[in-house]
Every structure is written in structure tokens, then in C-alpha cells.
Amino acid sequence: MGGSLRISRTLADDHEADAAADSRNRLAEVRRIRAEMDKVIQSTGFKGNFHEFTEFLRTDPQFYFEKPDDLVNAYRVIAKKIDPELAHEFRKLPRLPYGVTPIPDFKAPSQTTAYYQPGSPEAGRPGYYFGIRTICTRGQNGDGGAVAA
Numbered sequence: 001m002g003g004s005l006r007i008s009r010t011l012a013d014d015h016e017a018d019a020a021a022d023s024r025n026r027l028a029e030v031r032r033i034r035a036e037m038d039k040v041i042q043s044t045g046f047k048g049n050f051h052e053f054t055e056f057l058r059t060d061p062q063f064y065f066e067k068p069d070d071l072v073n074a075y076r077v078i079a080k081k082i083d084p085e086l087a088h089e090f091r092k093l094p095r096l097p098y099g100v101t102p103i104p105d106f107k108a109p110s111q112t113t114a115y116y117q118p119g120s121p122e123a124g125r126p127g128y129y130f131g132i133r134t135i136c137t138r139g140q141n142g143d144g145g146a147v148a149a
Contacts, residue, residue, distance in 0.1 A: 034050075037050070041053045072100065075100045075131060079098070079099075079100050079129070094119075094127070096120075096121060096126055096127055097119075097126040097127075098126055098128065098129065099126055099127075099129070100131065101130060102131070103130045111130075113131065115129075115131075116128070116129050116130070117130060
């Protein structure tokens with residue numbers, strides 16, 4: 001077998017081994033996260049399986065805001081609560097500020113539920129997290145913060 005063919009086969013074998021290891025690691029992480037989720041469900045005293053719990057979260061009115069402004073304000077509170085913690089999680093923070101704002105009504109029907117528009121240092125424009133396209137698209141948790149439904 002020629003040298004370049006041997007190198008190609010060795011690299012292919014190494015790549016397949018790496019891909020298999022990555023796949024196992026991803027599956028292990030999924031199992032870990034699911035186990036944590038199951039613990040949370042159990043801690044609530046909910047009687048039912050995982051699917052029933054997620055359906056409960058999606059459909060029970062107690063998890064929804066009644067007014068769009070309340071939802072926007074809850075997201076803004078979360079954004080400000082996490083600001084001081086970001087330095088602990090990231091080595092380098094963006095220099096531009098960011099904000100939370102509703103998706104404009106004229107764009108809402110054709111937009112995803114939420115998206116981020118980067119800011120511009122040259123224009124002096126902050127980045128914006130656009131979300132909350134309709135009333136009750138996101139739920140609220142016990143402390144008034146917003147959570148994905």
C-alpha cells in the first residue's frame with residue numbers, strides 16, 4: 001500500500017473514531033439533561049410522564065401573561081438580572097449594550113418567535129433581542145420571569 005493511501009486510511013479511521021466518540025458524548029449529555037429535567041418534574045409533585053408535563057406547561061393558563069407589556073417587562077428584568085453574571089461566564093463581553101423589544105406588529109406574522117439583531121459600534125446602535133410576537137407566546141414562572149413554553 002502506498003504512503004499516501006496509508007495516510008488517507010489512517011486519517012479516515014481516526015475521523016470515524018472521533019465522530020463516534022463525539023456522538024457518544026452528545027448522547028450522554030442528552031441523557032444527563034433529561035435526567036435533570038425528570039428531577040425537576042418530580043420535585044414539583046406533578047403526576048404524569050415527561051410529555052404530559054411539557055403539555056401542561058404549554059397549555060395551563062397559570063404560565064401565561066395576559067398583557068404583552070407584562071411579558072416584555074419580564075424579559076427585560078431577566079436581561080438585567082443576568083448582566084452582572086455574564087462576566088463570570090465569558091472572558092470577553094461585547095462593548096455594545098443590548099435591549100429587549102417586541103417584534104413590530106407588521107413583521108410579527110412572518111417572523112420567528114424571537115431573534116437577535118446585532119448592534120453597530122459605527123452607528124452607535126445597541127443590539128436588540130426581538131421577541132414576544134403575540135400575547136401568551138411565552139409563559140411565566142413563579143417569580144414573574146419568562147420561560148419558554
